[in-house]
Amino acid sequence: MLELKNISYSVKDEASGKKQDILKNVSLAFEDRAISVITGPNGSGKSTLIRILMGISKPTSGKIVFNGEDITGLSITERAQKGFTIAFQQPVRFKGITVKKLLELACGKKLDMNGMCDCLSAVGLCARNYIDRAVDGTLSGGELKRIELATAIAKGGDVFLLDEPEAGIDLWSFEDLVKVFEKLHEKTVIIVSHQQRILETADKVILFENDKPVSIGRGEEMFQKLTQRPSLCWRNVKEN
Amino acid sequence: MDKMDRTDEQLLETIADLHGIPEGSFNIRKNGKLLARNSGTDVEIVSKTDKDGIDIIVKPGVKNKSVHIPVLLTVGDFQDTVYNDFFIGEDSDVTIVAGCGIHNDTCGNAEHDGVHTFYVGKNAKVRYVERHYADGSGTGKKVFDPVTKIYLKENAQFILESTQLGGVTYTERKTYATVGKNAQLLVKEKILTDGEEKAITDFKVKLSGKNSRADIVSRSVAKGNSLQQFKSDMVGKNECFGHVECDGIVLDGARIISTPKIDAVSPEASLVHEAAVGKIAGEQLLKLMSLGLSEQEAEDAVIKGFLN
Numbered sequence: 001m002l003e004l005k006n007i008s009y010s011v012k013d014e015a016s017g018k019k020q021d022i023l024k025n026v027s028l029a030f031e032d033r034a035i036s037v038i039t040g041p042n043g044s045g046k047s048t049l050i051r052i053l054m055g056i057s058k059p060t061s062g063k064i065v066f067n068g069e070d071i072t073g074l075s076i077t078e079r080a081q082k083g084f085t086i087a088f089q090q091p092v093r094f095k096g097i098t099v100k101k102l103l104e105l106a107c108g109k110k111l112d113m114n115g116m117c118d119c120l121s122a123v124g125l126c127a128r129n130y131i132d133r134a135v136d137g138t139l140s141g142g143e144l145k146r147i148e149l150a151t152a153i154a155k156g157g158d159v160f161l162l163d164e165p166e167a168g169i170d171l172w173s174f175e176d177l178v179k180v181f182e183k184l185h186e187k188t189v190i191i192v193s194h195q196q197r198i199l200e201t202a203d204k205v206i207l208f209e210n211d212k213p214v215s216i217g218r219g220e221e222m223f224q225k226l227t228q229r230p231s232l233c234w235r236n237v238k239e240n
Numbered sequence: 241m242d243k244m245d246r247t248d249e250q251l252l253e254t255i256a257d258l259h260g261i262p263e264g265s266f267n268i269r270k271n272g273k274l275l276a277r278n279s280g281t282d283v284e285i286v287s288k289t290d291k292d293g294i295d296i297i298v299k300p301g302v303k304n305k306s307v308h309i310p311v312l313l314t315v316g317d318f319q320d321t322v323y324n325d326f327f328i329g330e331d332s333d334v335t336i337v338a339g340c341g342i343h344n345d346t347c348g349n350a351e352h353d354g355v356h357t358f359y360v361g362k363n364a365k366v367r368y369v370e371r372h373y374a375d376g377s378g379t380g381k382k383v384f385d386p387v388t389k390i391y392l393k394e395n396a397q398f399i400l401e402s403t404q405l406g407g408v409t410y411t412e413r414k415t416y417a418t419v420g421k422n423a424q425l426l427v428k429e430k431i432l433t434d435g436e437e438k439a440i441t442d443f444k445v446k447l448s449g450k451n452s453r454a455d456i457v458s459r460s461v462a463k464g465n466s467l468q469q470f471k472s473d474m475v476g477k478n479e480c481f482g483h484v485e486c487d488g489i490v491l492d493g494a495r496i497i498s499t500p501k502i503d504a505v506s507p508e509a510s511l512v513h514e515a516a517v518g519k520i521a522g523e524q525l526l527k528l529m530s531l532g533l534s535e536q537e538a539e540d541a542v543i544k545g546f547l548n
Contacts, residue, residue, distance in 0.1 A: 056530075077529045077532060084530075088527065092526075092527040096545040097542070098545075101545060155531055155532070
């Protein structure tokens with residue numbers, strides 16, 4: 001069980017000098033062996049929540065408790081070693097680091113062809129075509145996004161934080177992506193997403209609006225609620 | 241002739257991937273003297289008579305041959321200048337490995353200056369690998385001031401891979417090239433400096449032939465208080481394409497100065513330069529730390545990949 005207790009996160013607005021709340025007094029629980037999807041308008045604090053869970057941003061106040069242990073003070077490295085795994089919304093590029101090297105860094109050991117095939121075929125890439133390529137600007141946005149997911153799979157862990165994993169992935173591959181999440185069903189999976197198909201796979205949907213969750217429910221019932229809220233961004237995405 | 245000892249063997253392994261005496265044509269120079277040589281019929285190696293150095297003659301049409309000409313310097317208070325000329329026959333395809341290793345345990349300076357001139361014939365292809373490395377416990381400086389001149393005839397291709405990954409107190413590397421019709425020059429340079437080391441690298445490239453090409457990619461990492469300077473001067477005198485890229489990572493109190501110059505003398509010339517110098521991007525470290533690496537391990541992984 002992963003719990004957020006009264007988490008707040010605020011930044012100072014550089015122009016006005018005023019305090020700006022990104023997250024305000026958020027308390028949430030993520031159960032083991034469940035897929036939770038966080039959705040909501042842009043700027044409602046979803047990605048910040050993911051960064052706070054991974055230890056990239058430190059909350060202004062509040063506690064994060066993982067299996068009964070307060071992990072609020074743990075660094076990114078320590079959380080990664082505890083089983084937290086993140087796939088970033090915008091994958092980072094590295095000059096010179098190959099796909100193979102990145103996968104090996106992720107799983108902490110040398111990988112043979114079979115090992116690399118396992119990670120890359122799960123995201124629809126053929127290992128032979130990719131392992132020697134550098135993770136840099138020569139890869140397309142969609143390829144980078146898939147490799148980002150592949151590194152998360154290679155790393156493994158108990159808590160998966162996936163920030164808009166579908167962004168840049170073509171429609172034709174969407175079902176394969178959903179299969180990746182389904183395979184992670186034994187873990188705690190937290191996905192930030194705007195996509196209907198991903199919301200449908202969720203055990204739990206959390207709707208964020210203005211720095212906090214405003215509604216939490218089971219996938220299907222939340223879906224009904226969301227369709228009645230035309231102001232929400234996901235609807236625009238659907239209509240497009 | 242001197243014998244090879246353990247230090248020599250280690251240096252040879254580092255600079256030329258050699259385990260003992262290589263196959264094919266080779267010339268091993270140690271402390272200003274010839275240590276071993278094999279001159280073949282395809283690739284002939286002849287001592288110069290007017291000055292210190294050798295002529296390396298690759299016969300026309302010779303394919304898939306390698307030549308090793310490593311230099312070792314294991315004493316202090318020694319300055320070794322050598323003039324090597326390479327005559328690469330038409331339609332040949334060769335790899336030349338020319339590293340230099342200095343091991344200086346003394347307080348006197350050890351310096352090796354290799355002046356290499358390549359005359360590359362029509363349709364010939366050369367891969368030239370030059371690795372510079374230095375170690376040793378002495379306070380004496382370890383210096384390399386190489387000069388490489390390259391003349392490429394029609395359709396010739398020259399790949400220069402130069403690497404300096406540590407221990408060199410001071411280096412000033414000069415590379416001059418004249419690229420003929422349909423000929424290509426490809427340069428991959430990698431430099432790592434640390435402590436108080438200083439490295440200067442200076443390219444002057446003339447794209448004189450029609451459809452000539454040059455691609456210079458320099459990657460450097462400067463740590464400690466080290467200083468690196470990258471200069472390039474590319475002139476397009478014909479319909480040609482030239483690209484210069486200088487990427488530098490600075491750490492600690494180090495500094496990298498990049499000065500690329502491009503000059504399209506011919507209106508048909510297309511020349512590009514890119515330069516980026518700065519510290520390691522924070523998001524790269526975050527990504528690697530999120531895979532379980534410590535900050536130091538993440539930094540090392542980025543640098544290792546960058547210098548690949």
